[in-house]
């Protein structure tokens with residue numbers, strides 16, 4: 492390689508055109524004259540614009556279309572940052588734009604326009620360097636979407652590094668554990684682990700360091716308030732861009748409510764088997780008895796008058812109707828769960844329906860006097876059979892749960908736009924903490940065995956669904972060991988056919 496003497500080097504430098512140097516630069520650079528006509532652009536500009544502008548013809552910039560950073564509002568070319576600089580001498584700081592190329596591809600760009608002056612300080616044009624920030628924006632958008640998903644998840648999502656230090660904490664983690672994000676970032680995950688389960692963390696970290704996932708398992712963790720909660724955990728390794736494991740993400744689900752529901756479902760299945768078996772055993776016994784009587788020689792002539800036959804048939808009929816009701820409740824439950832419980836709306840007199848339900852209930856108890864008072868004589872639109880089912884259930888419960896009482900009261904009144912039905916008994920009452928829960932599926936207030944108070948714990952759940960389908964409401968108030976009042980409010984107007 493030869494070296495030139497110093498003066499020749501200066502001459503050689505002075506012959507190099509700065510714009511020629513830009514030609515192969517990896518960043519888009521172009522210039523315009525003082526009127527905004529493009530008079531130079533490099534290769535990277537053509538790539539960015541997706542087209543080559545016509546020198547001396549294209550104004551302000553070579554873009555096909557440009558938009559504001561929202562990507563929706565279009566920006567006229569004569570309002571682009573280069574045009575603003577040339578026309579008003581004003582620089583728009585950090586004025587991001589989106590360029591749309593003729594092939595439809597969009598590019599996020601940060602333009603850096605600079606005015607060019609001659610030796611006398613007169614503006615002769617401008618040079619613009621356009622930095623492509625599409626990758627940065629794509630990463631930011633992906634991160635924002637990811638962040639939104641994490642924050643809106645109903646599961647707790649936590650990440651930690653390989654030393655077990657918490658690095659992120661979402662809103663559901665806050666809800667499950669009671670700690671705010673700022674209380675937990677930088678804290679050891681061990682804070683959440685009860686003493687007797689501390690070794691779990693070592694096991695988890697060992698798996699994660701090997702790049703292995705820890706499949707969903709059930710365990711217990713501690714809340715901020717020292718309460719032990721049942722959770723399910725799924726843990727996966729987090730890798731950085733070059734594939735190295737840098738931590739773990741944990742998905743936490745609070746399963747305290749789910750176990751309780753499982754427990755109730757188990758109780759329900761046990762109860763359902765018992766409830767169905769008892770009447771079937773009884774029916775079987777009485778049928779055998781009747782067959783024996785029928786088969787016995789010389790007894791045929793007594794068949795119709797035999798009191799055993801009569802009472803046996805009555806028992807069978809009662810048990811069959813009990814089974815029918817239980818099966819109907821089970822069917823309703825599955826209809827509700829698949830949202831297939833539909834109403835058949837007609838107009839009818841509510842007083843008559845209640846009268847009929849009270850009349851039927853009187854036949855099922857010798858012990859109680861069932862009083863019925865009605866102040867509302869008007870019509871209502873609704874599903875007569877389904878509403879009948881609601882009142883049968885409530886009055887039936889009033890009888891069932893007030894064995895030591897002798898009186899049940901049923902009132903029908905009108906309050907503003909509602910028909911109000913109240914059923915009061917003077918029975919065992921309901922604990923305050925059970926008041927809202929008795930309307931839940933399978934819920935039976937504890938302390939009652941099926942021998943004492945048979946039932947499935949789904950009657951009120953179905954009743955509530957039916958009442959709510961009528962746009963009404965059902966509520967209860969009670970004083971333990973004294974009385975209970977179930978109130979149903981049905982709108983007189985809103986339920987119309989097909990609504």
Ligand code: ADP
Pocket residue numbers: 884888889892916918919920921929930934935936937939945946947948949950951952975
């Ligand atoms: P069940 O078939 O068990 O009676 P329900 O859904 O009709 O089911 O009622 C749910 C629970 O509500 C009952 O198990 C009982 O604990 C309580 N309950 C309902 N009605 C009364 C009442 N009148 N008095 C006391 N407890 C009641």
